[in-house]
Amino acid sequence: MTELSEFLLQLPKAELHLHLEGTLEPDLKFALARRNGISLAQTTVEQVRETYRFNDLTSFLSVYYPAMDVLRTAPDFADLAYHYLRRAHLQGVRYVEMFFDPQAHTARGVSFDDIIRGYRSGILRAGREFGIDAELILCFLRDLGADYAMATLSAALPYKKWIIGVGLDSDERGNPPNKFAEVFARARTEGFLLTMHCDVDQQDSLEHIRQVIEDIGVDRIDHGTNIIESPELVTAAKQRGLALTCCPVSNSFVTGEPKIAELLHLHAAGLTMTVNSDDPAYFGAYAGDNYIRLAESGQVDRDTLINLARNSFHAAWLTPGRRERYLAELDDHVATNS
Ligand code: HPA
Ligand code: ZN
Secondary structure, three states, X not given: OOHHHHHHHHOOEEEOOEEHHHHOOHXXXXXXXXXXXXXXXXXXXXXXXXXXXXXXXXXXXXXXXXXXXHOOOHHHXXXXXXXXXXXXXXXXXXXXXXXXXXXXXXOOXXXXXXXXXXXXXXXXXXXXXXXOEEEEEEEEEHHHOHHHHXXXXXXXXXXXXXXXXEEEEOOOOOOOHHHHHHHHHHHHHOOOEEEEEEOOOOOOHHHHHHHHHHHHOOOEEEEOHHHHHOHHHHHHHHHOOOEEEEOHHHHHHHOOOOOHHHHHHHHHOOOEEEEOOEXXXXXXXXXXXXXXXXXXXXXXXXXXXXXXXXXXXXXXXXXXXXXXXXXXXXXXXXXXXX
C-alpha cells in the first residue's frame, strides 16, 4: 500500500451515506442462514459474488433485497451493525450516520422492535469495543408508496431517541420526493432531520433535486451529483448550507463512472461535498477505500482529500463540541503525517 493510501485509511472521517443492509458480507450471510436454518442457493463466497451483476440502480436493488432474507432476529441485526462498524473503524471512520430500511424487513414479517433493538445493541457493542460512534437514519422505500412510509414513521415514533433522521431510498423511477411531502413534513414536526436520495443520472434527477431543496426542505442530499446541471440549484444548495453525500465507487457500478470530475467541480463551487461507501459489501469498497479510489484516479490531490474528510464532520449532524473534537483529531493526524 502506498504511503498516501495508508494516510487516507487512517485519516479520521465520518461516513454519512451507508446502508446497513448494504454491509452484509457473504461470510456473515452464510452464518446467519445457518443460525436461522435457511438454505441458500449459493454456498461459496465466489457464488455469491457471481450474483453481483448490476449496472444500474434497478439491477442492483434486485440483488440487494433478496439477500436480506437471512436477517430475521434482533441478534442478526446486532451482528450486521457490529461487523460493519468493526470494519469501518479499521478505515479511520470515527462516526457514522447509518441508513436502515425497516420496510425491507417488516414487509417479510420481522417486527420493527427487533430491527431497531438489534441495530442499537450492535452500535453500543461496537462503541464499547472500538470507541466508534453511530446514529441511525430511518429510510423509507420510495417504491412502496407514501401510505406505508407514513405507517412506518408512526411505528418508529416510540423509538425516536434512537433515530436521528429520516431518508428516502430505493427505486427512484416514478417516485419523486414530493410524493412523500406529507411524510417528511410530519417527520420534521416530530423532530427528525431530513435527507433524501437523488440518485445519479436517474429519470428527472434535476427535478428531484429541485424538489428536495425547494419543496421538502431537506437538511442534506444523498448523491445529488446532477445538481451540476443547474447553477441556480447549486446556489440554492449553498445558501441553505446543504451538503451532498457522494459515493464514487457506488457510482461506478450504478452509472458506469465514479463522477470524480463532478465531485471536484461542485467542491470548487463551494458546496460541502463528502465521500462515502453506500453499500460496501456489494461494491467492494468501504469508506477509506473510496478516498483511495479518488487518490488513485490522479485527479484529486492530498489537500483536497483532507478537505473532503473535514467536510464529512461539517456535514454530519453533530453538536458543535463533538464536531470540534473530531476535527482536532483530524488535524492531529495531518500534523503528525506531514
Ligand atoms: N440508492 C437507492 N437505494 C439504495 C441505495 C442507493 O444508493 N443503496 C441501497 N438502497
Ligand atoms: Zn444510498
